[in-house]
Amino acid sequence: MYPVLAAVLAIAVYLQALPLSYGKTVSGVLRSGAAKENNGQYITKFLFHGENALVVCKLEETDVSVAVRKEARLLLFQQPDEFDNLSCLQRLSGAPLSITLNAVELNQTIPQMSSPQMWHVLYADRYTCQEDELSGAADDIRIQVIMFNPDNAGNPLDHFSAEEAGLYGFYFLLILAYFVAACICAQPLWQALHKGGPMHTVLKVLSAALLLQAGSALLNYIHMARYARDGVGSPAVGSLAEFCDMVSQIQMLYLLLSLCMGWTLSRTHKSQSKPLQWDTSPASTSLAMGGVATQGALLVWEQFEDTEHHSYHAHGSLPGLLLIGLRIVLALLLASMLYQMIAAERSTLKRDFYLSFAKGCFLWFLCHPALVLLSMVFHQHQREKVVTIGVILCQTASVVILYRLFLSRSLYWEVSSLSSVTLPLTMSRAHRNRY
Structure with missing residues (x-):
């Protein structure tokens, strides 16, 4: 119930963060006033690679004469920040590439690169560096800028920038794997959920x-x-x-925290003959909800900070770094609790259960921080793919570990039977006898 309420609350906030534009086919309006105010109107950026990378500019036919009169042009920089201390004229004249807007369609080939390089696109015209009031510059120019990388055949037809290359194929394989797994496991899982039992609620949340x-x-x-x-x-x-991924993260956090907090708190005041009994105490609920609320707030904040809205990509922003820190803190907290439980447990069966559960927890919480750290040894254009693909695969493996644990009659079911009570997030025996 709590994750559902958190999801509904997050929807209203998250929808406010939807980007107005997205992608590398950029359509907009070029304004002399904006270019003068910022020493060039910023348009977009793109990570080009290989040979025959291409920038295509398209103007409305009625705007070509306006662009010619304004001496309008697009400037391409690799490191625009290096020109911040220069004068306006020095900055604009120092652009490595310039596209004069004097036709309906213009093509500019990017020089061949030995490694992927980021290029930034700015707009400037004859009024950009003028100190006087703008006169005759009121007319705007409508433009569409399309950026291409070479495809496998070397033709400039690929819309994906270098850091996104390969993700399309990865998601296709991931969907195929989910489909095959659903065909194999859907019926046994449905039967397990239909029968109820001690793992019923845990399996529903999972x-x-x-x-x-x-x-x-x-x-x-x-x-x-x-x-x-x-x-x-x-x-x-x-x-x-x-948003779906964000809600999934919140649900998993609530599940793992609820289980561990319930077990740990119950051991402080329950007899050792019933070490796994959990009564949903206010302390365990508040701790789990506190973790959920903190992560939910950081995820929403991260969406506002990351204007391009790439999953797992904005770890360089403040909320992204706080999320990584939160996952490390939670992993350390769970490690401390589970270590105490395993060290005090004499039953080999229960220790095996706790160890398997610990593997699933640590893999879920630590994969993102570990992969962000690992990605630092890769080139810039490879980091997003390393983090995105790695996190998805590791968290999927974590879910598989937890599924095997909760569906196993030799572990989850038997541990519950040994303690004569059900495990956390389940109905008590008294409640089940009513039906």
């Missing part, structure tokens, strides 16, 4: 989190399929994919 993960992967694939065709994709679908 299944909901997995479905949200699969839904996020499917929505990302749909978005990227359209992006591959037009360079824009479906911004709303991409944002919905991230």
Whole structure:
């Protein structure tokens, strides 16, 4: 119930963070006033790679004469920050590439690069560096800028930048793997949920989190399929994919914290003959909800900070770094609690259960911080793929570990039987006897 309420609350806030534009086919309006105010109107950036990378500019036919009169041009920089201390004229004249806007369609080939390089696109005209009031510069120019990387055949037809290359194929394989797994496991899982039993509620929460993960992967694939065709994709679908992933993260956090807090708190005041009994105490509930609320707030904050809305990508922002810190703190907290429980436990069966549960917990919480640290040894264009693919695979493996644990009659069921009570997040025997 608590994760559902948190999800509903997050929807209203998250929808406010939907981007107005997304992708590398950029359509907009070029204004002399904006260019003068900022020493060049910033348009977009793109990570080009290889040979025959291309920038295509398209103007409305009625705007060509306006662009010629204004001496309008697009400037391409690799490191625009290096020109911040220069004068306006020095900055604009120092651009490595310049595209004069004097035709309906213009093409600019990017020089061949030995490694992927980021290029920034700015707009400037004859009024950009003038100190006097603008006169005759009121007319705006409508433009569409399309950026291409070379595809496998070397033709400039690929809309994906270098840091996104390969993610489209990965999501296709991920969806295929989810489909095959669903065909194999859906019926046994449905039967386990239908029968009820001591693992019933845990499996429901775990299944909901997995479905949200699969839904996020499917929505990302749909978005990227359209992006591959037009360079824009479906911004709303991409944002919905991230929202599904965000709710899945919240649900898993609530599940893991509830289980561990329940066991730990119960051991402080329950007899050793019933070490796994959990009565949903106010302390355990407040601790779990506190962790959920903190992570939910940081995830929403991260979406506002990351204007391009890439899952797992904005770890360089303040909320992203706080999220990594939160996951490390929670992993250390759970490690401390589980170590105390394992050290005090004499039953080999129960120790095996706790150890398997600990593996699933630590893999879920520590994969993101570990992969962010590991990605530092890779080039810039490889980091997003390392973190995104790695986190998805590790968290999927974590869910598989927990599924095997909670579906195993030799572990979860027997541990519950040994303690003569049900495990956390389940109905008590007294309640089950009523039905």
